[in-house]
Amino acid sequence: MRRWLGLWVAVVLAGCDSTPSYFPIEVNSVATFRVRGFRTQITMLRLQRILSVAGARGVEVAGPNGVSRVAWSNGELRAQQLVNARFEPDIPLLSPANLKDTENWKGTVAFLESKAPATATLTQTASTEDYQGRHLQVINAVLTVNLAGPSPKVIELDSTYAKGLGLVHQEQRTDGHFDLELMRL
Numbered sequence: 001m002r003r004w005l006g007l008w009v010a011v012v013l014a015g016c017d018s019t020p021s022y023f024p025i026e027v028n029s030v031a032t033f034r035v036r037g038f039r040t041q042i043t044m045l046r047l048q049r050i051l052s053v054a055g056a057r058g059v060e061v062a063g064p065n066g067v068s069r070v071a072w073s074n075g076e077l078r079a080q081q082l083v084n085a086r087f088e089p090d091i092p093l094l095s096p097a098n099l100k101d102t103e104n105w106k107g108t109v110a111f112l113e114s115k116a117p118a119t120a121t122l123t124q125t126a127s128t129e130d131y132q133g134r135h136l137q138v139i140n141a142v143l144t145v146n147l148a149g150p151s152p153k154v155i156e157l158d159s160t161y162a163k164g165l166g167l168v169h170q171e172q173r174t175d176g177h178f179d180l181e182l183m184r185l
Contacts, residue, residue: 027059031166037180053080054090076103086110092122094141094161099124109147116149129160129168137163 030044045063052058058071058080066083070093077094079087088108095103105120124141131138143157153174160169165184172179 032185034183034185035180036183042185054078084112091120091143091145093143093157093159094139095122095124096139099126099139109145114149116147116151118145118147120145129162131162131165131168136165136168138168139163 027047027050030046032042032044035041035043043064045061048060048062048067050057051060051069053069053071054073056071056073056078058069061068061070063083067081068079068083069081070077070079071090072078073090075095075097076092078090079093080090081087086109088110089105091105091107092103095101103122105122107118109116109118121144122141123144124139126137126139129136129138139161141159141161143159145155145157147153147155154176156171156173158171158173159167162168167182168184170182172181
């Protein structure tokens with residue numbers, strides 16, 4: 001069984017703290033995505049409520065596969081939970097002010113049935129991209145999580161965030177194999 005970090009996270013994009021231009025969605029708003037995985041479907045993700053996430057003001061994002069909890073802390077989008085995975089300590093997803101820096105993380109990832117020590121690396125690049133007829137400034141953030149333990153795995157979450165719009169595209173791979181893709185409609 002593949003362990004999904006939960007692509008739904010990135011829609012978490014509520015401008016809770018310091019970089020609202022990358023996450024202009026308001027609480028109770030809905031974003032629509034085409035999801036491609038075992039099957040293709042259209043789904044909506046809702047920014048449910050404001051709550052404390054890893055000691056900061058954050059949001060809970062709800063979708064058909066569960067909830068994610070993220071917050072802006074010191075200019076970084078950080079996740080405490082991504083659908084079925086909890087992170088201790090919270091893990092970085094996006095750091096717009098530190099695009100040239102690679103950020104490393106070490107901690108524990110807890111799933112419903114197990115818990116594993118893990119390390120992760122966040123790398124980012126800025127560019128411009130055409131999206132639905134618009135020329136947008138984007139940040140491509142790649143989070144690579146290395147799970148240790150009896151069943152080691154490498155999970156890669158490749159996300160594209162557009163300034164003024166939020167998450168526009170995301171793919172998840174496990175051990176190099178495609179799991180899931182989100183495309184904002």
